Amino acid sequence: MATLTEERQATGDPGIGRRVSAALFRHPRGKLALMLAPPLGWLVLVYLVALALLLLTSFWRLNVLTSQIEHVWSLSNYQTLVQGSVYRTIVLRTVGIAAAVTLTDLTLAFPISYYAARLATPRVRALLLLAVVMPLWSNYLVRMFSWKILTAGGGPLESLLNVIGIHKSLAASNWAVWLTFCYLWLPFAILPVYAAMERVPTSLLEASSDLGGRGWMTFRRVVLPLILPGMVAASIFTFSLTLGDYITPVYVGKDFFIGNAIYNLVGLASNLPLAAAFAVIPMIIMAVYLTIARKLGAFEAL
Amino acid sequence: MESRFVLVAIKIGTATALLFLYAPLVVLGIYAFNKSITFGWPPELWTLKWFSVAWHDPDLPPALLGSIEAAIGATTTALILGSLAAFAVHRFRFVGRDTLSFALVLPIALPGIVTAIALSSAIDFGHSAFGLTYSVWTIIIGHTTFCIVVVFNNVVARLRRTPTSLVEASMDLGGDGWQTFRFVTLPSIRTALVAGGLLAFGLSFDEIVVTNFTAGPKLTLPIWIFNNLRLPRQQPVVNAVALLLMLVSIVPVYLAQRLTQGGTESVAASVAAGGAGETPAPGL
Numbered sequence: 001m002a003t004l005t006e007e008r009q010a011t012g013d014p015g016i017g018r019r020v021s022a023a024l025f026r027h028p029r030g031k032l033a034l035m036l037a038p039p040l041g042w043l044v045l046v047y048l049v050a051l052a053l054l055l056l057t058s059f060w061r062l063n064v065l066t067s068q069i070e071h072v073w074s075l076s077n078y079q080t081l082v083q084g085s086v087y088r089t090i091v092l093r094t095v096g097i098a099a100a101v102t103l104t105d106l107t108l109a110f111p112i113s114y115y116a117a118r119l120a121t122p123r124v125r126a127l128l129l130l131a132v133v134m135p136l137w138s139n140y141l142v143r144m145f146s147w148k149i150l151t152a153g154g155g156p157l158e159s160l161l162n163v164i165g166i167h168k169s170l171a172a173s174n175w176a177v178w179l180t181f182c183y184l185w186l187p188f189a190i191l192p193v194y195a196a197m198e199r200v201p202t203s204l205l206e207a208s209s210d211l212g213g214r215g216w217m218t219f220r221r222v223v224l225p226l227i228l229p230g231m232v233a234a235s236i237f238t239f240s241l242t243l244g245d246y247i248t249p250v251y252v253g254k255d256f257f258i259g260n261a262i263y264n265l266v267g268l269a270s271n272l273p274l275a276a277a278f279a280v281i282p283m284i285i286m287a288v289y290l291t292i293a294r295k296l297g298a299f300e301a302l
Numbered sequence: 303m304e305s306r307f308v309l310v311a312i313k314i315g316t317a318t319a320l321l322f323l324y325a326p327l328v329v330l331g332i333y334a335f336n337k338s339i340t341f342g343w344p345p346e347l348w349t350l351k352w353f354s355v356a357w358h359d360p361d362l363p364p365a366l367l368g369s370i371e372a373a374i375g376a377t378t379t380a381l382i383l384g385s386l387a388a389f390a391v392h393r394f395r396f397v398g399r400d401t402l403s404f405a406l407v408l409p410i411a412l413p414g415i416v417t418a419i420a421l422s423s424a425i426d427f428g429h430s431a432f433g434l435t436y437s438v439w440t441i442i443i444g445h446t447t448f449c450i451v452v453v454f455n456n457v458v459a460r461l462r463r464t465p466t467s468l469v470e471a472s473m474d475l476g477g478d479g480w481q482t483f484r485f486v487t488l489p490s491i492r493t494a495l496v497a498g499g500l501l502a503f504g505l506s507f508d509e510i511v512v513t514n515f516t517a518g519p520k521l522t523l524p525i526w527i528f529n530n531l532r533l534p535r536q537q538p539v540v541n542a543v544a545l546l547l548m549l550v551s552i553v554p555v556y557l558a559q560r561l562t563q564g565g566t567e568s569v570a571a572s573v574a575a576g577g578a579g580e581t582p583a584p585g586l
Contacts, residue, residue: 021479032394036402039387039450043405047417047447050424054416057423108322111315119312128316130555135323137551140508141527142544145537146326149333152341156329159343183326186319215308236411244413244511251531259415266419275419282413290411 058276067270077277087261091281094258097174098242101181102235105189108182109234113190113227117197132190140184141247147180148251177253181242188237196230197223232293239289243282258282327548334541339534352542359539365526371438372513372522373506376445380502381495383446384453391454392461409448414511417448422515436518444516445509449502456498457491464490500554523547 024031058077061070081087116128135143150157151170158169170176200223208218246259256264258281265275334352336345356362387406391399409417421444428434468490472482510524517525527543530536 017480018478024479028394032390032396035386035390035393036396039383039390039406039454040402042383042446042450043402046424046443047409047420048405050420051416053423053427054420108315108319111312112319115312115316119309131320131323134552134555135327136508137504137555138327138548139524139527139544141510141524141531142330142540142547143326145531145540145544146330149341149541150326150329154340154342156341156343183322186323190319215305240411240413244415244417246415247510247528259413262415262419266422272419272423276423279416279419283416286412 054276054279057273058280060273062271062273069273077274080274081277081281086256087278090256090258090261093174093255094243094282095285097178097181097257098239100178101185101242102189102238104178104182105186105238106193106231106234108186109189109193113194113197116194117200118202129194132187132194136187143184144180144248144251147176147183151176151179151252172252172254174253174255177249177255177257180248180252181238181245184248185238185241188241189234192230192233192237193227194230196227196233200226236289236293240286243285330541331545331548334538334545336538336541339538352538353546356539356542356546361521361526361529362543365521365523368438368441368521368525369507369523372441372445373503375438375442376449376506377499377502379442379446380449380453381499384450384498384502385457385491385495387450388454388457388461392458403454406451406454410451417444418512418515421447421512425516436516436520438520440516440518441513441520441522444512445506448512449505452501452505453495453498456494456501460491460494 024034057069059073059075061072061074061076062068063070112128112132116125120128149155151173152158153169153171155171158171161168161170170179204222204226205218208222213221244259245257246263249255249257249260258278262275262278265271265278269275332347333341333345335348335350337349337351338346387402390396391403425434425436425440434440464487468486469482472486477485508524510528513522513524514528527540530540
């Protein structure tokens, strides 16, 4: 108390700061409003308004002759999407690759997460986590491009495959797209799985083995259910990032995916309304995905 | 507990993941010294000409500067907005609390191209409505939007682990709101802020999917790389710049690790626990 009194005497201030903080203490709702207004305002003004605008645009129409956007309500863009088999193929291809990438990354993430969380010494664990995070600090485009080099015709990977007797070119193929996506999103898959694994109590594993559960049994009945939330979290990243990427398919693949199809609709075709309508599809896919994840109750455990 | 077989399998799996993560970077590093502009194996080593080409590229310094500007702007804004949201969610129970956490995650949970064209049509709208133009500020606006959640996650995770009794004790001892924040709350969340800020900086510095649509004529490093990758003759220059960047980025990550050594946990662990593990947790 002595310091406070001194402070007041020194500044000659009856304690405006103190009065403000007391007022805020008495009116927690006011305090909450002050805290909430900036982030909430930002999200609504910048992001939700932008999404709403996009949704609105998807109901407008591009006049092909004048290249002007006509502000007339219509479902013509959605009609184009539903009727064009091209778009259906693109969506199925993208979702298929996204699922394959998700499964591969989860499989790759499991052993290293297990090792880091349960077997490694604290020092090795810190090093492993650093090793997982480190690639995220080199540029995404550069990491993507390293796979263009790896999968190039006559490049390193093809030479390696030749050595083991597989004569197949990976250049500009969906195999290359799959490998590149797996590579790019692996750290995003490892981190949540690791975080979940770290929280699995050792006592449960011991209990399982005491009760006669062998390795596989313990894994399936104890470990897997406990790390499921982490795996779902990881899959949201791998799935969503794959759906939204428009650069990788152009460089390492040749087919259209949702991302670069939308990119071309905006850029080359300048058909923003159709692009907006097409963008609603990955939005719906992710909405369904997130709802299922939520329904599973997977996130409450985290 | 683990049988010998499982143990070996886990070690092989760990090694595979590490190999998968690092082999492409090593290959990329080697090709930075390749004389040819094609990617045949083996590369024709060694040459330093790509480093010299990069050094003389007039667009590179403004691009680097642009990235730093954008990252500083976005990180600062995200630190403020993310911490405010974290305190609000941690300290109060209010209607729509879960919705807020969910809305915070949306910018990174929705596919990048969606966020990108949504923001670009919003900027176009802002242009016709009140003369908003593409600049470093539009980049910062875009980056901040998805950086908020990174800070939010780190801070909220830390607040959950910090006992509220410390805050109460400070109040009981006569500390006002500001003093309590300055001497009790802030020290306890400092490393979470460093981790969140670092992650936000990295995210912003690296971003291209959204930036492509919000930058206009403004250059950032990823945009410079994007432009150069389109030209086959320029691609090896990108390899050289990438190699340099990778070496430079070891320094901040290492420093961050050292900086937080005095705290209870490392940045990497904090990033793992807060940055990714809890991302969808609060809202979903």
